[in-house]
Amino acid sequence: MPCGALLGLCTVLAACAGAWHPAHPAVSVLLIGPVLACARLGVRATLGTAAWALALAVAVGVVRRADAGPQLVVEYLVLLVGCLAAVRIARVSAARSTRLRQLGAVAQATQAALLRPVDARFGDIDVHTRHHCAVASATVGGDVYAVADTPYGLRVFIGDVRGHGLDAVCVNAAVADGFRDLAYVTADLTELAGRLDARIAPALGPEDFVTAVFAEFAPGEVRLVNCGHPPPLRMGARPKFLDPVTCSLPLGLGCAPAQSRYWLQSGDRLLLYTDGLVEARDGQGREFPLFERAHKALSQALPWEALDELYAQVTAHTGGPLRDDMAMVLCESGVAGTPPGPGRPVTVKHRTADAS
Structure with a gap:
């Protein structure tokens, strides 16, 4: 009035x-x-x-x-x-x-510092990230990702902290820092997930938890530990959601991490994402059909263009701004020694197989 x-x-x-x-x-x-x-x-x-x-x-x-x-x-x-x-x-x-x-x-400045964009080549793997905040949201989301080029190979983490706001940012910081610290000194990927679970426990409230995917790249394959998170999508000759062989509860809820291994051939792309991508709904309440739409988007020649195209398709599906935050990490298997491609400078660089 x-x-x-x-x-x-x-x-x-x-x-x-x-x-x-x-x-x-x-x-x-x-x-x-x-x-x-x-x-x-x-x-x-x-x-x-x-x-x-x-x-x-x-x-x-x-x-x-x-x-x-x-x-x-x-x-x-x-x-x-x-x-x-x-x-x-x-x-x-x-x-x-x-x-x-x-x-x-x-909180927003802290989250921006945690979710620094990554566009870099690690060995024969190109890694590119995106994080989109919900325009209509007045709080800070719980998406988090981190990349570590370790003695055990390139390791990538993506997670989603339950809740929003300052509490989620504090947990985000604990998760990201914990992953970066442990990734360099923990040889086994399942042990890494278990140790991170124990490390972040003091930062979690009684009802807090973190869904997460840990990825470790080796020649010709990727090893995954999935703790209650949406499965990564592998795009290549045979597109496939890389569902875990053994399901685990999220971090903070008594997770029991188990490792799965998948082929990753030269030119394959692996998309890790948070649920803001697959749970984006149109006016009729239908979720975004990632598998059907990803082929067109992720077939773009340059990885960052593929992420931009995928986001454009999501917003076209919803008919407007997203209602939830969305993080995406796109990893492309290439040939060692080849450049990551023209048009985008490298901005940040941080220091099992199925038959299908």
Whole structure:
């Protein structure tokens, strides 16, 4: 409600309080204006409405001077105390809103630092990442990914922390830092998942958990540990969702990690993603058909163009901005010694097989 409308409402109420006799409303009815301003507008609007209500109350008192008495004095006191309370509440609410905006900005900056874009070649594997925030969201999402070029081979992690906001950012930081620390000193991928689970436990609340996929690249294959996360999609001669042989609960819920191994031939692409991709819905509530749409998108010549095309298809499916965050990591198996392709500079570089 605009401030002018509230001033007009106060004026009407004051006219009723001054004109109707003997059953006129109490002067304290003017408190409606400041209360509405406090609930819907800022401090300045509340101050202005309160001052206008008090001025009108004085005018009503002049009109009703013959009725002046203890009852009118009580009405003035109620109005005055109510106006002061409304201004106080408006100030507290404004301070809280400012604080929340500041905390949100800090959280977004922290998440941006955690989710630094990766466009780099590690041995014979090209890695490219994307993270898209939900435009309509006022909070920070729980998507997280990390890349580590270790003595055991290139390792990639992608996860989704339950929840949003500052708590999710804190867990994100614990997960990303824990993965980068442990990936260089833990030889076995399942042991890496188990140790990360134990490491982040103190940062998780009673109902918190993290779905995750750990990928380790070796010549001709990729090893995966999936802890309750959507399965990666391998695009090549035979496109396939790489479902885990043994299912595991997410991190934080007593995960029992098991490793699966899959062929990865030269030119194959492996897409790791969060559920914001597959759970994007159109106007009729249908989820994004990743398997059907991925062939066109991921067949783009350059990996970063493939990710851009896939995101364009998702937003075309939803008909507008996404309602959830979405992270994607695209890994392409190439030939060692060949350049990663023209058109995009390398920006960041961080330091079992089926028959199908």
